[in-house]
Amino acid sequence: MAEIYGQPVARETPAVHKFGGSSLKDVTAISSVIRTIRSHVRTEDVVVVSANGGVTDQLIQVFNDGTHRLPALRESVQQLVTTVLDQPDALLVSLLEDLELLSSGLSQTTLSVHDVLAYGELWSAQLLSARLHELGIPNHWRDARDILTVDAQNNPVNPAKAVQILLDSKGEGIQILTGFLARNEAGQGITLGRNGSDYSATLVASLLRSSAVYLWTDVDGVYTADPHVIPEARRIPTLTLGEAQALSELGSHVLHHKTINPLLQHPARIIINTCDSDTLGTDVVEQSRAGEGQVKTLAHKSQLVQLTLAGIHELRTRQFQAELTAGQINQYACHYDKTRQVLQLCVEQVDFFRTSQLIRQAGLTLVQQLSGVSLISAVGHNIRQNHRVISQLLGRTARFDVLNIHYPGNDHTLCVLLADEQAEALLADLHAACFDLAPSIPIVVLGYGNIGQQFIRILKDNKASIEQRVKQSLSLVAVANSRHYQYAGECLLDEVIVPDQDNTSGEIYQRLSDYINKPLVLIDLTASEAVAARYPEFVANGWHLISANKLVAADDIRASHLEAELEKQHRRWLTNTTVGAALPIQSSLRKLIESGDQVQAVNGVFSGSLSWIFGQYDGQRPFMEWVRQAHANAYTEPDPRDDLSGQDVYRKALILARQLGFNEARVVFTPAIPDELMAGTLEQFWARSAAIDEHVAGLWKAANEQGKSLCYLASISSQEINVSLQLIDQQHPAAGLRPGDNIFVIDSAWYAGNPLVIQGPGAGREVTAAGVLNDLIEVLQSA
Numbered sequence: 210m211a212e213i214y215g216q217p218v219a220r221e222t223p224a225v226h227k228f229g230g231s232s233l234k235d236v237t238a239i240s241s242v243i244r245t246i247r248s249h250v251r252t253e254d255v256v257v258v259s260a261n262g263g264v265t266d267q268l269i270q271v272f273n274d275g276t277h278r279l280p281a282l283r284e285s286v287q288q289l290v291t292t293v294l295d296q297p298d299a300l301l302v303s304l305l306e307d308l309e310l311l312s313s314g315l316s317q318t319t320l321s322v323h324d325v326l327a328y329g330e331l332w333s334a335q336l337l338s339a340r341l342h343e344l345g346i347p348n349h350w351r352d353a354r355d356i357l358t359v360d361a362q363n364n365p366v367n368p369a370k371a372v373q374i375l376l377d378s379k380g381e382g383i384q385i386l387t388g389f390l391a392r393n394e395a396g397q398g399i400t401l402g403r404n405g406s407d408y409s410a411t412l413v414a415s416l417l418r419s420s421a422v423y424l425w426t427d428v429d430g431v432y433t434a435d436p437h438v439i440p441e442a443r444r445i446p447t448l449t450l451g452e453a454q455a456l457s458e459l460g461s462h463v464l465h466h467k468t469i470n471p472l473l474q475h476p477a478r479i480i481i482n483t484c485d486s487d488t489l490g491t492d493v494v495e496q497s498r499a500g501e502g503q504v505k506t507l508a509h510k511s512q513l514v515q516l517t518l519a520g521i522h523e524l525r526t527r528q529f530q531a532e533l534t535a536g537q538i539n540q541y542a543c544h545y546d547k548t549r550q551v552l553q554l555c556v557e558q559v560d561f562f563r564t565s566q567l568i569r570q571a572g573l574t575l576v577q578q579l580s581g582v583s584l585i586s587a588v589g590h591n592i593r594q595n596h597r598v599i600s601q602l603l604g605r606t607a608r609f610d611v612l613n614i615h616y617p618g619n620d621h622t623l624c625v626l627l628a629d630e631q632a633e634a635l636l637a638d639l640h641a642a643c644f645d646l647a648p649s650i651p652i653v654v655l656g657y658g659n660i661g662q663q664f665i666r667i668l669k670d671n672k673a674s675i676e677q678r679v680k681q682s683l684s685l686v687a688v689a690n691s692r693h694y695q696y697a698g699e700c701l702l703d704e705v706i707v708p709d710q711d712n713t714s715g716e717i718y719q720r721l722s723d724y725i726n727k728p729l730v731l732i733d734l735t736a737s738e739a740v741a742a743r744y745p746e747f748v749a750n751g752w753h754l755i756s757a758n759k760l761v762a763a764d765d766i767r768a769s770h771l772e773a774e775l776e777k778q779h780r781r782w783l784t785n786t787t788v789g790a791a792l793p794i795q796s797s798l799r800k801l802i803e804s805g806d807q808v809q810a811v812n813g814v815f816s817g818s819l820s821w822i823f824g825q826y827d828g829q830r831p832f833m834e835w836v837r838q839a840h841a842n843a844y845t846e847p848d849p850r851d852d853l854s855g856q857d858v859y860r861k862a863l864i865l866a867r868q869l870g871f872n873e874a875r876v877v878f879t880p881a882i883p884d885e886l887m888a889g890t891l892e893q894f895w896a897r898s899a900a901i902d903e904h905v906a907g908l909w910k911a912a913n914e915q916g917k918s919l920c921y922l923a924s925i926s927s928q929e930i931n932v933s934l935q936l937i938d939q940q941h942p943a944a945g946l947r948p949g950d951n952i953f954v955i956d957s958a959w960y961a962g963n964p965l966v967i968q969g970p971g972a973g974r975e976v977t978a979a980g981v982l983n984d985l986i987e988v989l990q991s992a
């Protein structure tokens with residue numbers, strides 16, 4: 210059992226779900242929230258709520274204008290309560306009591322703005338809680354001011370106590386917590402700034418070490434730009450934490466200021482989506498290497514005022530900025546020029562009045578103020594390190610009257626300041642440059658096993674960045690395994706993949722008949738002869754092919770016919786993962802040959818599974834247990850006998866020999882495990898485990914006595930293809946390989962005497978799927 214601040218917690222920590230004001234604005238919206246709670250919220254989870262939509266604005270009016278605004282507020286909240294609840298009386302009574310307190314507190318001026326605004330979240334939490342009780346969903350609501358105490362920067366004080374209270378309430382059903390509210394160190398109730406409920410949610414998630422925070426909001430994720438301004442904008446399936454933080458610092462509508470900060474130390478997935486959505490929303494993940502250096506999204510903030518303060522010391526700058534933060538005033542594009550002692554920053558027009566008051570109080574000199582300013586920002590992981598992207602972005606700004614280019618203190622953002630009137634035109638121009646895509650080439654995946662599932666996962670996760678790289682939208686139109694398929698005329702990448710249509714007689718191919726004579730990329734992630742036998746038909750249809758399946762690539766006659774047809778059709782066939790998974794073996798050999806080198810031999814370990822199994826085997830644990838483990842780890846072929854027989858390595862050797870033109874080589878082939886131990890059905894093979902264990906134990910003992918290890922090696926040259934189990938000593942290049950690694954030692958005219966060596970993981974879901982993705986990108990880029 211894990212612990213947080215000494216409190217025991219189950220390994221599966223509670224998730225936090227935040228519902229914003231617009232999601233709770235009326236009876237229809239609340240019904241959607243309840244459906245979402247039923248489908249996504251577990252009893253141990255925490256729900257954080259904002260005030261019902263519109264209520265906070267009314268409370269501000271009450272605070273600013275006085276108690277004569279109360280009747281309108283009462284009427285709208287009463288109406289909401291009576292429409293949502295079947296039995297509203299109890300809540301109506303307590304609502305009237307609150308309004309009494311509010312009225313007398315305002316008359317006696319004993320209430321702060323924070324106390325007044327707090328009623329919005331208190332009523333919202335009670336209303337949702339009451340409705341869930343009516344529906345028989347166990348829950349209890351909590352005032353977050355009894356739990357969260359924060360310092361001037363809104364960081365939690367005494368987090369251990371907060372965690373204790375949160376965990377103590379487990380077992381009482383879903384906890385419904387008021388967002389936006391906390392207490393300061395003096396014990397006064399405070400509010401956490403505009404859209405502070407998002408911050409409450411991530412704060413609670415970081416305290417509870419939650420693995421996921423769901424921000425249920427009015428949009429189904431983060432888009433490449435605000436879709437209200439750029440209708441072509443597309444939803445982004447994933448953002449990195451760094452990108453999300455950069456975005457939140459830019460005052461984004463979906464990811465609010467400071468939302469991400471609490472999660473920087475205790476990262477959790479953040480899922481941004483709308484209730485009742487058909488899509489998977491946007492998933493904020495800790496890290497992702499894909500899309501590195503590419504623009505993910507363009508943020509846009511208008512109606513800013515740019516302020517220039519002169520004669521201000523660096524220390525004073527920091528104090529002043531802290532004062533703005535304490536006053537809940539967001540600042541953008543802050544830049545301090547040390548030599549000129551000038552501070553430039555932007556604040557929102559609505560905050561300008563309070564900002565000028567703070568400037569006056571601080572005795573600072575405002576030398577310039579410029580209203581009607583917009584901030585357009587390109588955000589993408591490490592884009593600032595990609596000089597090509599940065600110069601492309603800067604090049605696009607040349608036609609506009611840019612006030613300033615701003616480089617924030619992270620590597621993920623580049624900001625442009627310009628007049629509000631020009632902002633939308635620049636945004637559209639940048640969006641077209643970064644995201645305009647050609648029509649897509651449909652993609653079909655055959656094989657939804659280890660590699661197929663992982664491939665689709667990374668295709669989904671990296672959709673936006675791949676689209677940007679290949680300059681076309683991705684459209685996965687069908688996925689099939691041996692028994693079922695799923696087909697969509699549109700793209701399946703936004704959907705949950707569940708192949709459920711009958712495919713026992715290859716029905717998928719009838720569905721694909723619409724694509725005959727149209728470009729399509731068919732990806733074969735099966736080990737199936739039935740699929741391999743259809744390659745000529747696929748190419749005749751005018752389709753590109755990508756194979757992890759080795760059956761055709763290792764068969765010279767079939768492969769040669771196919772290549773002739775591919776040439777006629779001007780179509781590509783990539784097979785890079787058939788040897789060495791994602792290791793660049795075929796591509797390296799191709800480059801050597803194309804540039805005039807003569808490859809004489811390739812030797813090494815070509816099997817990831819056998820490298821792993823023999824690398825782990827130490828004569829103690831039975832050999833077949835390692836085989837089972839390798840199968841579970843997806844290192845072996847669907848039938849592991851293909852590896853143990855040496856067939857799989859032999860196919861890889863044939864694929865490379867064919868590429869090198871070693872067509873006349875004689876073959877010396879000995880299986881790793883004798884054929885008689887592997888005969889019959891797969892069940893019979895597993896049942897024979899003890900005999901195989903005994904056989905390998907004998908081999909291992911003999912090798913060990915000579916100080917050697919067992920290694921399944923392959924070597925190819927124009928004279929011979931040799932695939933066999935051998936005893937190697939410590940000096941052999943394959944000795945000391947990490948279990949699972951492949952090694953390819955390439956002797957060539959240019960590398961005479963000092964061979965080129967390619968080494969690394971030779972099997973597994975992640976690497977192989979990544980290799981398939983590389984092939985797909987290459988095909989799409991050239992199509």
Ligand SMILES: NC(=O)C1=CN([C@@H]2O[C@H](COP(=O)(O)OP(=O)(O)OC[C@H]3O[C@@H](n4cnc5c(N)ncnc54)[C@H](O)[C@@H]3O)[C@@H](O)[C@H]2O)C=CC1
Nearest residue numbers: 656657658659660690691734735736737757758847972973
């Ligand atoms: N596992 C690895 O590290 C590597 C695997 N490969 C190759 O990738 C391929 C797939 O391997 P895994 O995903 O591990 O196998 P798997 O057994 O997990 O998945 C194979 C999938 O193909 C489907 N399938 C079989 N016959 C089919 C048919 N006629 N039509 C449609 N689907 C069919 C199965 O239902 C299953 O979904 C194999 O050819 C393997 O050699 C290549 C490089 C590395």
Ligand SMILES: N[C@@H](CC=O)C(=O)O
Nearest residue numbers: 816817818845846972
């Ligand atoms: N079964 C294969 C996987 C890759 O092709 C291996 O073990 O190398």
